[in-house]
Structures are given as structure tokens and as C-alpha cells.
Amino acid sequence: MNATKRPPLSPGDRVIGKWSRQEWTVQAQLGVGANGAVYSVRGTDGALYAMKVCDDVGAVAFEWGLLEQLNATGFAFPKPHCIDDSATHPALYFYVMEQIEGRPLDQIWKKLSSDDMKRVLLGVGYGLRALHKSQHAFCDVKPQNLLVDVQSNQCVRFVDVGGVTPFGRSVRQFTPTSDPAYWGFGERRACARYDIEAVALMVATLFEPVPQGLPQWPVERRQAWILRSIRGRHDKSVGALLEDAMRGRIDTADEFVRRLYALKLRPTGFPKRSAAKAQTRASRSAAAPGNGRRPAPSQPRPQQRSAKARKRSADWTERLMWWALTCAVISTAGAWAEYLR
Numbered sequence: 001m002n003a004t005k006r007p008p009l010s011p012g013d014r015v016i017g018k019w020s021r022q023e024w025t026v027q028a029q030l031g032v033g034a035n036g037a038v039y040s041v042r043g044t045d046g047a048l049y050a051m052k053v054c055d056d057v058g059a060v061a062f063e064w065g066l067l068e069q070l071n072a073t074g075f076a077f078p079k080p081h082c083i084d085d086s087a088t089h090p091a092l093y094f095y096v097m098e099q100i101e102g103r104p105l106d107q108i109w110k111k112l113s114s115d116d117m118k119r120v121l122l123g124v125g126y127g128l129r130a131l132h133k134s135q136h137a138f139c140d141v142k143p144q145n146l147l148v149d150v151q152s153n154q155c156v157r158f159v160d161v162g163g164v165t166p167f168g169r170s171v172r173q174f175t176p177t178s179d180p181a182y183w184g185f186g187e188r189r190a191c192a193r194y195d196i197e198a199v200a201l202m203v204a205t206l207f208e209p210v211p212q213g214l215p216q217w218p219v220e221r222r223q224a225w226i227l228r229s230i231r232g233r234h235d236k237s238v239g240a241l242l243e244d245a246m247r248g249r250i251d252t253a254d255e256f257v258r259r260l261y262a263l264k265l266r267p268t269g270f271p272k273r274s275a276a277k278a279q280t281r282a283s284r285s286a287a288a289p290g291n292g293r294r295p296a297p298s299q300p301r302p303q304q305r306s307a308k309a310r311k312r313s314a315d316w317t318e319r320l321m322w323w324a325l326t327c328a329v330i331s332t333a334g335a336w337a338e339y340l341r
Helices: 057-071 105-111 114-133 192-207 219-231 236-246 253-262 275-287 307-340
Strands: 014-016 023-033 036-043 048-054 080-085 093-098 146-149 155-158
Touching: 023 048, 048 057, 057 080, 057 093, 105 146, 105 192, 114 146, 114 155, 114 192, 114 253, 192 219, 192 236, 192 253, 219 236, 236 253
Parallel strands: none
Antiparallel strands: 014 023, 023 036, 036 048, 048 093, 080 093, 146 155
């Protein structure tokens, strides 16, 4: 939902900074948040940037200050570029930052292997660990706010700084399905545990989409559904990690990373069934008797070799024995001749 009061910018629109006099040309809209929209823009230097546009100058100043602070403590969030007012659009306040390359997590999750899923979650853990050192929580954890660069070893970057909240304060922005309070697992208060719980809930709903009508369910029924979903996973270590995280048993991003590293995943540790397994089962079913097809002929066992093959083997063994005996006689005769000389 577009929370801005003004009509969106269109590709080709030019935004000129009132104070910096820098110029940017809008390429496309990247997304809409609770307090503004984000656009892909091209600067006069030819580079692409992301521009966050708001109607409220206070929101722009707040997010810009957070972005500068977070950039000094970690690498997960975009690098800030500049902040300004628009000279070409009245009452348009914006800041420009690095445009993050990658795709939202929900668009690629089911295409990832078990190892890649683990690598992505480790990237999320590292990003949260750096963020938490600044005494801030991400809070608005959702797949659309986590971009994965599949061309760069599943590198994970965070976007949308609008939900970042200092530890101890009430969460200002959140996504219900990633909110521990929505599921009855915890309070809606910013802390490291809140982010870890939110990540586990997000992963659980990436594995299995939430049913229709979930918002109308009582909290107890929601909780029972998501616990049943993760406990039914064939890899119990993954289910145990997710349950411990969403129940608040993992207090820090460091502990979350350590638990991820300790996972000994089978090739299909995250997905429920791989295509390879399905194909193997289908092949076995096709070869089974009684399905209208003849089973593939079995290979002959060693004891089922023909008499001709056994005879060839015996002849070769006999020739080898006589060759060895002849060599021994020649060697013995040579030794006696040398001794009697």
C-alpha cells in the first residue's frame, strides 16, 4: 500500500537537489514502504542509486541518521550517498543510497539447495550480529527486505531501514507472519531475541505458506499450526533449530550462527523431498514386477560363469605356474654353476 500522499514518480522524471544541485533520473520504482517509496535512479555520473522519497522531512532525517550510524558498524545495509530536498518537486524530501543488487528471498528460496539455504541464513545471522552490536533490532523481518545476490555466493543484504528500532523500545514496523507476538511467542519489543524469532518464523512460512483465514484464527490455533509444520520436517535438526529460535531459546545472533554451523544436513536437509529422490523412487516403481513392464535383467553373479570361462581361467593359471617353475629351475642352475666354478 502506498503510504505517500503524492502520486508516484515515473520513469524519466528528473529530481534535482535543492541544496546539492545534483540531478537524478528515475528509472523504476523498487518498492513502497510504510512511510515512502523507493526508486531506482541514475546519477549524472552514470551510476545507479536507490532513492527513498517521503512526504515527511522528519522521516527522511530519521532514516538517514540511522543509515549513517549502521553503515559505520556493518555492511548489511546500503551505503548512504546524500540527503536533500527536491527543487523540482515541492514538498518532496529524499535521500540517496547504494542500490543493492539481488533478488528478494521469497523469489529464490525454493530453488536453493540445502547448502545454499544454510549459507543464506548464515548471511542473515552475520548481518544481524553486526546490527545488534549497535544496540538496534531490524524488527521488520520479511523476505522482501532481504536481497540475495545469487551471482555472488548467496551474499545477503538488508534493505528498508524504516523498521530499525533501538533495543528496549516498542516495535514500530513489523510483518504479522514474522512477528513473534502475532504467533503468541513473545513481546513486540525490540531486542536481539525478537529478530531471531522473526527469522525462524519467516523461514517456517517460506517452507509452508500460511493457510487462508489465518488472521481470523485465535493465537493458540496459529501457534499449533506452525509448530506442527516445523515438527513434521524430515530433518529433525532443522525443525529443532527453528522451534528453539521462535520460542526465544536463542538469545543472540552469535548463538544462532553457531547453531547453524553445527547443522549436519543431508542433501535434502531443508527441502522436504529432492527431485533426485523422486526420480529414484519412480525408477524403482517402474522396474517393479506387476506394473506391466518387465524388470531389467540382473547381472550374472560370479558363480554363474560359463564352463568355457572357468576353463580359460584354469588354463591361464596352469601356464603361470609352469612359467614360475621354469624360472626357478633356471635360477637354481645358474647359482650352482657359479658355486662350482
